[in-house]
Amino acid sequence: MGDTKITVDVKCAFLIELSETLVEVLKAYTNSFQKLKPGNGTSLKACVKALIEEYGKDIFEREMEANEKEFLSTVINSRVRIMHIKRNQKIKYFDGNESVLYILKLSLLYRRILLEILGVEKQVYVDKLRKCVSRLNRWNDTLDKFLLRL
Secondary structure, X not given: OOOOOOOHHHHHHHHHHHHHHHHHHHHXXXXXXXXXOEOOOEOHHHHHHHHHHHHOOOOOHXXXXXXXXXXXXXXXXXXXXXXXXXXXXXXXXXXXXXXXHHHHHHHHHHHXXXXXXXXXXXXXXXXXXXXXXXXXXXXXXXXXXXXXXX
């Protein structure tokens, strides 16, 4: 996570926020997401969902199968909680361990996107990616506990 003094929930919120920018980059470098217009009618939730559906099905498989709508809402709420601080927010968001888990999973998603843009063949990295996702899914029972909350 680095030596910065930024808390994990803030780091996670910034990674979630990057989804819109990544959609813009992908629009410029690939034929993907041409109908999406981040910041101009396309929500952050739609950008996150599109990135997961295109590049992260295997990374977020358990979450999307368990309850796609609630998972995506929790992702967005975790960003909203940090970026739009309000008193007494009653939204579902990532706790500390979950923030760490999703920092790592979003990092894997974004790395995969960069590898695709660079033209790296999937067979070069897909086995290592799957092993990493499997380890993350088992880490400290964080995912299992989170899925029960959805």
